Amino acid sequence: MAIKEGLRPGGRSARVQESVHSAVRELLEAHERSSITVPMIAAHAGVTPSTIYRRWGDLSVLLADVALARLRPDSEPADTGSLRGDLQAWAEQYLDEMSTDVGRNMMRDVQSSVTPGYCVSILGGQLQAIVDRYPQETAPSVDRLINLLAAPTVFRILFSAQPLAVEELHALIELALKN
């Protein structure tokens, strides 16, 4: 398939997805989330509402899809030269991102997704990339890192009056690194 300049590969379907996702992201920045409707998104994206209903079913599925796309990392986790340093950099960034309103709403939307497990597989991929940099070390398993770093970060943001303090996060990293 020939790819025209300025267009992403994948043809019409990918272009529809990209313009609908952008429309949702832009509307979420400018409006109360509860005021956003499918016809509003369609108008902003330059597609018909039925295109959106056909592809995503309803608004919650579309919001979940946009949230999952945001979770996909733009870049490799920071490489600080040590396993401990990489985990600290990754965990601090994750805590920062999830503590914002955008992060919080993203976590709620992802729960409405038909594939919430995709969230853990993205996190797992990032943590695996870090662990793979240090084959000479007896690194913790990715499951252990998810249970000890990602889980408390998210749980405290969603269900507690206070997010994790950075010192608590560091203590959890030390615990994860202990044999």
Next chain:
Amino acid sequence: MAIKEGLRPGGRSARVQESVHSAVRELLEAHERSSITVPMIAAHAGVTPSTIYRRWGDLSVLLADVALARLRPDSEPADTGSLRGDLQAWAEQYLDEMSTDVGRNMMRDVQSSVTPGYCVSILGGQLQAIVDRYPQETAPSVDRLINLLAAPTVFRILFSAQPLAVEELHALIELALKN
């Protein structure tokens, strides 16, 4: 204040709360949750819709309130005679309850509550009651138990394809008990 037989203390306000909560619980058992409306709950509870709107504002707040009330434990955590045993019993029951559809929906509703932090304070109270039974042991802090037991349990249910296995939960308890 005199308490009439058969009535809970607190007068009319407590009776309204009790009958509205019961109505929500019964309707949730019999209907798709997305089909439940405030007028339906009002009819079932024998109150007017405006009573519900005045007291709870909207449906999501009412559902969150019912979810939080369910979190309140009916009884003390099981007393097995050892700290490890009590934590295992507590954590296994928590995993069981949260893995059901009722538990999952409850966790989602609680996030819409104006006081989601209430969730962690209830869990903290139960864990503190366990720890207080063993003053002679150097028990882990309640925060540590929440981060290592409750957080992975909930995170995996909400965001992963698979809940925690009981063996993983036991390994996390051992980690929490280690100094």
